[in-house]
Amino acid sequence: MVPARSQFKDDAGALTPDLLLRVTRREQEPLEVFFNHFYDRVYAHVVNLMRDTTLGEDLTQDVFMRLHRVIDRLDPQRDPAGWVFTVATNVVRDYWRSADHRRKDAEVHVEDPGDLPVAHPDRDVQAAMESDEELRAVWAALHTLSVEDREIILLRDYEELATADIGQMLDLKTDAVRQRHSRAVARLGKAFHKREQAESPES
Amino acid sequence: MSDDRHNQRGTNPGGNEGRAIAALRRLPRAQASAEARARARVAFLAPAPVAETPVRPKRRSGFRRMTALLAAALLGAVAVFMIGRTPTAQWVVLDVVNPVGVSSPAGTDLAVGTRLDAGILATTAGSELELQLGERLRFRMLPGTRIELPDAPGRWFDRGRELLLTSGEIYGTTAGQALGFPMRFYTEELSATLTGTTFAVFRTDSTSCVCLWEGGITVIPLDDPDSPILLEAGQRVWVYKDERTPDVLPLNDMETMKLQMTQDAGLAAPLPQQP
Numbered sequence: 001m002v003p004a005r006s007q008f009k010d011d012a013g014a015l016t017p018d019l020l021l022r023v024t025r026r027e028q029e030p031l032e033v034f035f036n037h038f039y040d041r042v043y044a045h046v047v048n049l050m051r052d053t054t055l056g057e058d059l060t061q062d063v064f065m066r067l068h069r070v071i072d073r074l075d076p077q078r079d080p081a082g083w084v085f086t087v088a089t090n091v092v093r094d095y096w097r098s099a100d101h102r103r104k105d106a107e108v109h110v111e112d113p114g115d116l117p118v119a120h121p122d123r124d125v126q127a128a129m130e131s132d133e134e135l136r137a138v139w140a141a142l143h144t145l146s147v148e149d150r151e152i153i154l155l156r157d158y159e160e161l162a163t164a165d166i167g168q169m170l171d172l173k174t175d176a177v178r179q180r181h182s183r184a185v186a187r188l189g190k191a192f193h194k195r196e197q198a199e200s201p202e203s
Numbered sequence: 204m205s206d207d208r209h210n211q212r213g214t215n216p217g218g219n220e221g222r223a224i225a226a227l228r229r230l231p232r233a234q235a236s237a238e239a240r241a242r243a244r245v246a247f248l249a250p251a252p253v254a255e256t257p258v259r260p261k262r263r264s265g266f267r268r269m270t271a272l273l274a275a276a277l278l279g280a281v282a283v284f285m286i287g288r289t290p291t292a293q294w295v296v297l298d299v300v301n302p303v304g305v306s307s308p309a310g311t312d313l314a315v316g317t318r319l320d321a322g323i324l325a326t327t328a329g330s331e332l333e334l335q336l337g338e339r340l341r342f343r344m345l346p347g348t349r350i351e352l353p354d355a356p357g358r359w360f361d362r363g364r365e366l367l368l369t370s371g372e373i374y375g376t377t378a379g380q381a382l383g384f385p386m387r388f389y390t391e392e393l394s395a396t397l398t399g400t401t402f403a404v405f406r407t408d409s410t411s412c413v414c415l416w417e418g419g420i421t422v423i424p425l426d427d428p429d430s431p432i433l434l435e436a437g438q439r440v441w442v443y444k445d446e447r448t449p450d451v452l453p454l455n456d457m458e459t460m461k462l463q464m465t466q467d468a469g470l471a472a473p474l475p476q477q478p
Contacts, residue, residue, distance in 0.1 A: 043234070043240075044234075057239035061246050064244075064247035065399060065417075068247050120233070122233035124231070124234065128231050134229070158227055185224060188220065188223045188227075189221075190219065192223035193219040
């Protein structure tokens with residue numbers, strides 16, 4: 001059974017300032033709570049961006065290795081989600097800059113001709129998408145967008161991170177984040193509509 | 204931040220945009236495999252031990268250093284001309300000590316920069332060989348080591364790579380980076396899947412050993428594949444041919460020193476692609 005996105009928001013109160021303070025001291029039990037709180041979110045985010053589960057597993061491990069190295073810099077008084085996703089964003093961007101990605105990117109573009117369906121790399125999610133036209137359309141539409149558009153939509157609308165946190169992550173002012181997000185959503189809407197039309201029986 | 208989230212939900216763009224965002228929010232989350240989750244957990248909860256006085260790798264002699272620099276500069280120049288061409292991940296020789304004592308596939312002369320796809324490699328006493336795969340994985344074969352490199356899989360079908368160690372010792376690292384593909388080491392007794400690690404694998408006539416300095420490795424005894432061993436940083440596991448229960452032990456001083464040197468050496472600079 002694939003967990004719904006909302007399932008991961010139910011325990012948002014688990015990370016109290018006191019627990020986060022103990023996380024910064026690298027105490028094992030709080031670290032475990034922290035890991036369990038964020039692992040699935042980070043993994044799903046990376047997979048949504050990269051469309052590759054093997055890469056998602058590797059990069060997510062890389063994210064948590066980096067988090068451990070800098071965990072003492074975590075501010076216990078703030079929601080750590082923005083900070084965690086900043087590290088995840090940096091890991092993904094490092095990968096995009098690498099030669100490995102340039103090579104695989106060329107392959108991915110070959111896989112995306114025209115209006116053909118875009119498969120989700122996770123079998124269970126793909127199965128859920130089979131019976132839901134809107135999910136198929138939005139997933140395909142998302143992957144017609146540029147990496148920058150996809151990234152900002154996923155951070156803001158899927159992970160529901162604060163605009164200010166996203167601004168810090170992407171090194172943008174808050175207004176610039178809003179503007180970029182607004183344009184990205186407009187492009188997603190158009191692509192979504194196009195995909196829906198392509199899938200409708202009349203077309 | 205919560206205010207911002209409320210504002211964000213309140214934005215509620217209409218029409219296609221609103222329906223697209225609503226659909227996106229219903230998209231289920233992908234779930235990692237239990238093995239990947241366990242590896243990441245180990246990497247997060249039990250990272251690499253920090254040596255109080257790091258052992259620096261032995262410096263190259265002036266002549267060898269200059270040769271290496273010239274070779275790197277030459278390789279870099281070639282790389283500029285190769286931009287845009289589809290690269291192929293091959294094993295590349297980074298260092299050879301006493302090449303006469305190294306046997307290679309089809310008797311290939313091994314030198315720095317030689318590329319290998321598959322075959323058997325062996326070092327005799329006094330010889331060592333260092334290889335790197337793409338920009339991701341580097342390892343060194345110590346004297347008396349024999350390995351087999353299977354053919355690389357077709358890129359469109361499976362990006363996983365494998366290596367069979369039949370005897371000797373290898374030390375390797377990914378310099379803390381994610382590999383981006385599954386890498387499996389096999390011996391007669393075990394298989395080890397690694398990612399983002401500094402590690403060593405030994406094999407004698409009747410035992411195999413995997414040592415882990417950082418990251419995570421899942422070791423599977425081939426005679427008991429249902430009992431994988433998740434190795435934590437600073438540990439080694441001995442797996443026996445005679446079906447004794449594998450022993451998980453802390454790294455000893457010699458292994459610690461060699462693994463620290465391996466980690467310090469890191470990865471080589473980006474290498475040019477095969478013309």
